[in-house]
Amino acid sequence: MFSGHRNGHGIHSPFVFEIVSGFFGNKINAEVVKCIRKLRREMKNDNRIINIHDLGSGSVKAGKNIYSRKVSDIARYSSIPEKYGFILAKMASDFGHPYAIEMGTSLGISALYMALTSPNLEVHTIEGCPETAAIAEENFLKTGASNVKLHIGAFDDILSDLMKTKQPPGLIFFDGNHRKDPLLRYFNLIADNAKNDSAVVIDDICLSREMNEAWKEIKKHPAVSVTIDLYRMGIVFFRKGINRNNFIVRY
Numbered sequence: 001m002f003s004g005h006r007n008g009h010g011i012h013s014p015f016v017f018e019i020v021s022g023f024f025g026n027k028i029n030a031e032v033v034k035c036i037r038k039l040r041r042e043m044k045n046d047n048r049i050i051n052i053h054d055l056g057s058g059s060v061k062a063g064k065n066i067y068s069r070k071v072s073d074i075a076r077y078s079s080i081p082e083k084y085g086f087i088l089a090k091m092a093s094d095f096g097h098p099y100a101i102e103m104g105t106s107l108g109i110s111a112l113y114m115a116l117t118s119p120n121l122e123v124h125t126i127e128g129c130p131e132t133a134a135i136a137e138e139n140f141l142k143t144g145a146s147n148v149k150l151h152i153g154a155f156d157d158i159l160s161d162l163m164k165t166k167q168p169p170g171l172i173f174f175d176g177n178h179r180k181d182p183l184l185r186y187f188n189l190i191a192d193n194a195k196n197d198s199a200v201v202i203d204d205i206c207l208s209r210e211m212n213e214a215w216k217e218i219k220k221h222p223a224v225s226v227t228i229d230l231y232r233m234g235i236v237f238f239r240k241g242i243n244r245n246n247f248i249v250r251y
Helices: 014-023 030-044 071-077 082-095 109-117 130-143 155-165 180-193 209-220
Strands: 002-005 049-053 066-070 099-103 122-127 148-152 171-174 199-202 226-229 234-237 245-250
Touching (some): 014 226, 082 171, 099 155, 122 130, 122 155, 130 148, 155 180, 180 209, 209 226
Parallel strands (some): 122 148
Antiparallel strands (some): 049 066, 199 234
16 A cells, blocks of 8 residues: 655656646636536525435435435535545546546536536436436536536446447546445446546545445456545546556545
């Protein structure tokens, strides 16, 4: 296990050094940042109450499959923090083509980091809850993100359909079902079809024991060459011809 600084200090893999030094210290397009900050403020002030249909584990505090929640609370506690949104945007820009998949749309903020930063990239985002998806769709229209394709339904079904009908994605972002077995099932499907330059980003790898166990198993997958552990996020590469390593980066 190796550790390193966000500027790349202490990392001896040229590939990982380039990722860390190029991604973690740099900002994204200022207009994209401004747009998403404005939207996030609006969402934090949105007092609409929606019914959450939880097809995955959902909130660790919810404890049931259908429950009510304020949009403002989702924006405050469930949306991706800005600095991790920057990472996702950079990953989409560099690895996303020919298209990206997001599993867990929520209010659409993470999809917007990818779509607005890379307007020529097709972003397929999957959400199990129709009422949450409706808010996300509003946000995509409001921000002009016409390159986002929203799918509503079960992750297994939609991911399987996408993998059957399209070439392998460049980037996959997991941020929906926070349980070990489903996450490993989705990851194995992606890994079996991944390109050499495909990348996977997994959010909340330290959220629970289940997620941490899943992350440990993913690192051992035979198709995985490099992983980067940011404590909150895990990044996975399938790059052939480089030494197999797992890195922890202070971010």
